[in-house]
Amino acid sequence: MKLALFDLDNTLLSGDSDFEWAQFLIGKGVLDREVHEARNIEFFEQYKAGTLDIHAFLDFQLAPLSRHSRSELDTWHGEFLATRIRPLISTAARELVAKHAANGDLLAIVTATNSFVTGPIAREFNIPHLIATIPAQENGRFTGQPRGTPSFREGKIVRVDAWLESLGLWLGGFEQSWFYSDSHNDLPLLEKVTNPVAVDADATLAEAAARRGWPHISLRA
Structure with missing residues (x-):
C-alpha cells in the first residue's frame, strides 16, 4: 500500500479556505467587517511569515462557530462551498487526487484549518480521510475552542501518526508516501515522507525544495 497526503489551502485549493470562510461571514454581515477583516489579514500574513500563534488564531477563527446553531452554519457552508471554494479547485488538482485514488493509494487531507470548514471540501475531492484541527462541541454546539x-x-506529524496507528499502520511502513504542500510551515511533515512535493510553493519552501531536489509542481488553473 502507498500513502498520499495533501495539504489543502493553496495546495489543492488555489486559495485559503480559512481566510475565505472569515471573508464569507464578513460579506454576509455575520462578522463585523471593521473588527474582523484586518485581524483576518493579520493572521494570514503571520502564517505566511511562519510566525503564527496557532492558539491565538484558533481563538479568533473558532469563536464565530460557537455563536450559531449547527443547522445555520451548515446552510452557510453550502453556499460557501458553491460560491467560494469550487471556483478555487482546478482541474489539475482534481486529476492529481484521482490519479492517486486510481492507483489504490490511501488518501488523506492534512490541514491546519478546522474540520467544520474542511470536511465538505474533502468530500468534494472524494478524499475519504481528513486530518484537521478539531473544533470542540458540547450539546451539539461548537464551544469556540479546539480539541x-x-x-x-x-x-501534523502527531496527528498523522495517531491516525495511521488507529488503522494498524505507521508512516515508515509504506513502500512510498507523498505529501503535497505549498508552505514552509509543512517542512516537518514533508521531511517524513519518501516523496515530498512542493506545490505552488512559497519562497522559503521553493528554496528548500530546490536545495533538496524535491519536485515543484503547479496545480493552478
Missing part, C-alpha cells in the same frame, strides 16, 4: 492537538507544523 486535542492542532494539525499545524509538527502537530
Whole structure:
C-alpha cells in the first residue's frame, strides 16, 4: 500500500479556505467587517511569515462557530462551498487526487484549518480521510475552542501518526508516501515522507525544495 497526503489551502485549493470562510461571514454581515477583516489579514500574513500563534488564531477563527446553531452554519457552508471554494479547485488538482485514488493509494487531507470548514471540501475531492484541527462541541454546539492537538507544523506529524496507528499502520511502513504542500510551515511533515512535493510553493519552501531536489509542481488553473 502507498500513502498520499495533501495539504489543502493553496495546495489543492488555489486559495485559503480559512481566510475565505472569515471573508464569507464578513460579506454576509455575520462578522463585523471593521473588527474582523484586518485581524483576518493579520493572521494570514503571520502564517505566511511562519510566525503564527496557532492558539491565538484558533481563538479568533473558532469563536464565530460557537455563536450559531449547527443547522445555520451548515446552510452557510453550502453556499460557501458553491460560491467560494469550487471556483478555487482546478482541474489539475482534481486529476492529481484521482490519479492517486486510481492507483489504490490511501488518501488523506492534512490541514491546519478546522474540520467544520474542511470536511465538505474533502468530500468534494472524494478524499475519504481528513486530518484537521478539531473544533470542540458540547450539546451539539461548537464551544469556540479546539480539541486535542492542532494539525499545524509538527502537530501534523502527531496527528498523522495517531491516525495511521488507529488503522494498524505507521508512516515508515509504506513502500512510498507523498505529501503535497505549498508552505514552509509543512517542512516537518514533508521531511517524513519518501516523496515530498512542493506545490505552488512559497519562497522559503521553493528554496528548500530546490536545495533538496524535491519536485515543484503547479496545480493552478
